[in-house]
Amino acid sequence: MKALVIGGGGREHALCWKLKKSPSVEHVWCAPGNDGIAQDAECLPVPVNDIAGILALARKLRPDITVVGPEEPLVLGLSDELSRNGFHSIGPSRAAAQLEGSKVFAKQFMDRHGIPTPRIYGVYDDLAKAETALETIPLPVVIKADGPCAGKGVLVTGSLLEAQHFVRRLMGQKEFGAAGGTVLLEEALEGVELSFIVLSDGQNLMPMVPARDHKRVFDDDRGPNTGGMGAYSADGMLSTDLAAEILEKVVRPTLDGIARESSLFVGFLYSGLMLTPKGPQVLEYNCRMGDPECQAIVARMDFDFGEALQAAAQGHLEGFSAHWNPAASVCVVLTSGGYPGAYHTGKRISGLHEAEKAGDVVVFHSATKAADGSFVTAGGRVLGVTAAAGDLRSAAARAYAAAGRIRFDDMHYRKDIAYK
Numbered sequence: 001m002k003a004l005v006i007g008g009g010g011r012e013h014a015l016c017w018k019l020k021k022s023p024s025v026e027h028v029w030c031a032p033g034n035d036g037i038a039q040d041a042e043c044l045p046v047p048v049n050d051i052a053g054i055l056a057l058a059r060k061l062r063p064d065i066t067v068v069g070p071e072e073p074l075v076l077g078l079s080d081e082l083s084r085n086g087f088h089s090i091g092p093s094r095a096a097a098q099l100e101g102s103k104v105f106a107k108q109f110m111d112r113h114g115i116p117t118p119r120i121y122g123v124y125d126d127l128a129k130a131e132t133a134l135e136t137i138p139l140p141v142v143i144k145a146d147g148p149c150a151g152k153g154v155l156v157t158g159s160l161l162e163a164q165h166f167v168r169r170l171m172g173q174k175e176f177g178a179a180g181g182t183v184l185l186e187e188a189l190e191g192v193e194l195s196f197i198v199l200s201d202g203q204n205l206m207p208m209v210p211a212r213d214h215k216r217v218f219d220d221d222r223g224p225n226t227g228g229m230g231a232y233s234a235d236g237m238l239s240t241d242l243a244a245e246i247l248e249k250v251v252r253p254t255l256d257g258i259a260r261e262s263s264l265f266v267g268f269l270y271s272g273l274m275l276t277p278k279g280p281q282v283l284e285y286n287c288r289m290g291d292p293e294c295q296a297i298v299a300r301m302d303f304d305f306g307e308a309l310q311a312a313a314q315g316h317l318e319g320f321s322a323h324w325n326p327a328a329s330v331c332v333v334l335t336s337g338g339y340p341g342a343y344h345t346g347k348r349i350s351g352l353h354e355a356e357k358a359g360d361v362v363v364f365h366s367a368t369k370a371a372d373g374s375f376v377t378a379g380g381r382v383l384g385v386t387a388a389a390g391d392l393r394s395a396a397a398r399a400y401a402a403a404g405r406i407r408f409d410d411m412h413y414r415k416d417i418a419y420k
Contacts, residue, residue, distance in 0.1 A: 001306055004061060005030045005041065006048055006078070007069025010333070010366035010384040011291035015067055016041040017362065018298040022306035031057060036365020036375065036383075048073045051081055058087050065090065065309050068267070071148050074287050075101040079267070088313035090199075092269075092287050095262035099254075099285040103144045103184050106285050113257040115250055117282045118142070118274070119187040127171040130183055134163050140188040144284075145170050147179025151215065151227035152340055154284075156188055191276040193283070194238065195231070195293045196246050199308065200255055201317035202264025206308065207247070209300050209324050210238040211293040212418075217340060219416045226340045227381055230417030233296045234328035234392040246273065246280050254285070266312060292331045292384050295364050299329035299388045328392040330399040330418045332385045333366070337410025339380035347377040347408040355402040360388040363402070377408055392418055 003019045005012050005028065012030060019025045020040045031054060033043030046053045049072050058066060066082055068074055068091030077094035091097075098105040110117045121137045123146075124130035134141070143166055145153030153176055155166040170180030197208040211233040217223040238246075250271050258265045270286035270293075289297070298305070302323045311320045336343035345367075352375065355363050364386060367379025383406065387398035396418045403413060 001025055001064035001310060002027045002061070003029070003306060003309075004058065004063035004066045005033075005069060006054060006066065006073055008032045008034045008037065008048070009069070009291060010364045010381065011289055011294040012069040013037045013040065013364040013366070014295045014298045014384075014386075015069060015289070017364070018301060018305045019067075022304045024304050024310070025306040029061060029063065034365055034368060034378070035370035036368040038370075049076060051076055051078050054078060055081050055085060058082060059085070064088065065306070065313055067091070067309060069288060071097065071100050071286065071288055075148070088310070089266075090309050090313055091267040092258075092265045093263045096258045096265050097287045099258070100148060100287045103146045103284070104182060107184065109257060109261075110282060113253050115253050115257075115282055116279060118189050121185040121187070123182060123184050125182045127167065130167050130171060130185070131164055133185060134160060134167065137185060139163075142186040142188050143167060143170075144184045144186060145176055145180040146182035146184065147176070149176040149179050152176070152225050153180060154225055189274045189276055189281055191274045191281075194273045194275055194280075195290050196251070196271045196273055197289065197293065197297070198251055198269050199312050199317065200265050200267065200269055201312040201315045202255075202259065202266050203315070204317040205251065205255065206312075206317055206320065206322055207243070208297050209233045210243075211290070211296050212237065213290060213293055214414060214417055217335075217412075217414075219414050224340055226335075228290070228292045228333060229335070229414045230330070230332045231290070231292045231296045232328065232330045232392065232395070232418035233293075233300055234395075235326055242275070242280070246271070250280060250282055292333055295331040295384045295386045296329045299331075299360075299362065299386050300325045300327065325388065327388055327390050328395040329386060329388040330392070330395040331364075332399045332403050332413055332417050333381050334383040334385065334403060334406060334411055334413045335381050336377055336379070337412050339412070343380055344410065345377050345379065347410065349375045349377065349382070349406065349408045351406040354405040355385060358387075358398060358402055361398060361402045362386050363406070382408070382411075
């Protein structure tokens, strides 16, 4: 088959890389992709938010499957347009994508369907009222922008001053535009976070191996939230009983609820969970693979990824059997200095070939540009150094050894991914 991947970051590079390795896949396109992704797919310069342009591209290429990587085109209704024109896609409808597109919608949805989630203190679209509310609710508190902010629209803090400053950034300074115009104030939970992702054909589902993301920019979970500084996956992260509980109390009620309210959910459903003494609680939904969880997950796949995606798109996932490498994987994200704040680009990257000389190491390109036979940085999150091994400690050591061979000016990465 022929596959079209929408997006241009590290997650999309991982998807293209795995599809290229799939025996069932003859050709892979990526729109818009990046110069690093071009090593594994034919890249075409169509922006992810150009729905008409992507539809025209699909009409020209006639892909058998279109995999939507980021949330923006899903929220804009890309899957609806592809379906209306006879194309199979991996990604839910615009209505279903509200689970990620609006934190308020997601919270109200969970309340309607009895899905466990932290208590909400209030929803505010007025800055003064939000600041006043912060003075009356217990700390620590979770503050969330209603709309998607590339992973940077959430703050967990026990400081009133920090909370007020964050709300002013969202609502007063409009740092994330309309996405931060409405905020939610939510109970802060204690526990361990987990990314639980399933592939769904609308009725049947196939769980991915569990993964855990690291959002904060500095070691020991310090500093501001980012789009993700690294992730890992390993056997033993999730017991059989807990996996069954998550499926029963979170995943199936979510898929059934969306089916009753709007449409069948076809694609990746990501439940961001807090594992508490009272059981799993849903912190957020994503309607696509996580980034960088995707990089860690594909490194453990031991099946034809293209066949799995086609089965999901055609509603036949119940007949597909997935096999996973019984091992571990770690993805360490290398960023430009200053990220998630201001940073400079155009820094020459060295050591990429040396990093991949070790076995079971892949360097996924998030934001790079080809220049004079090499690559330069082209964004905040630049590379995702991903390694697999027989156990978590060995996978982390292999990933960090590879990351240590890569250099660019002001390069930053966390030194504690998977070490907890």
